[in-house]
Amino acid sequence: MQNSEDPFVKKWKKVREKGLLKHLISTGLSFGILLFVVLTAWNYFVSxxxxxxxxxxxxxxxxxxxxxxGLYAxxxxxxNEYIYKKKVKQK
Incomplete structure (x- = not known):
């Protein structure tokens, strides 16, 4: 399989075209909300x-x-940039 057919390369190419800011907003917000829900549940039920x-x-x-x-994003x-560049360079 060529690197251009690699599912990771295809997906990450689309994500990186949208840019870092969009990735920060979508991924960071999603993970941040999930983290908040988990921490809130932990505070309420466990502690x-x-x-x-x-x-x-x-x-x-x-x-x-x-x-x-934000840190997660x-x-x-x-x-992912590191992995993408490494896979694209291997062509």
Whole structure:
């Protein structure tokens, strides 16, 4: 199989054409929301700690979405770029 037929190469080529900003928004937001839901459930069910104020809730929401999701999106972007360039170079 040639590298141009590789499913990863095809998919990542489409993603990278959209750009880093779109990847940050779509992937980062998705992962950030998932992370927030998991952490909120953990706080509620396991640690039996709930938010005392709306402010605490919003702060955790902001931190998990912006930093958790953003960091995840950046890491996946650069790792996928590395893999993509390596596979394309192997032609």
């Amino acid at each position: 039996e700690q709930s938010y005392e104020t709306t402010y605490e809730f919003l702060i955790q929401l902001l931190i998990t979405i912006v930093f958790g999701g 950046l890491i996946t972007w650069y790792l």
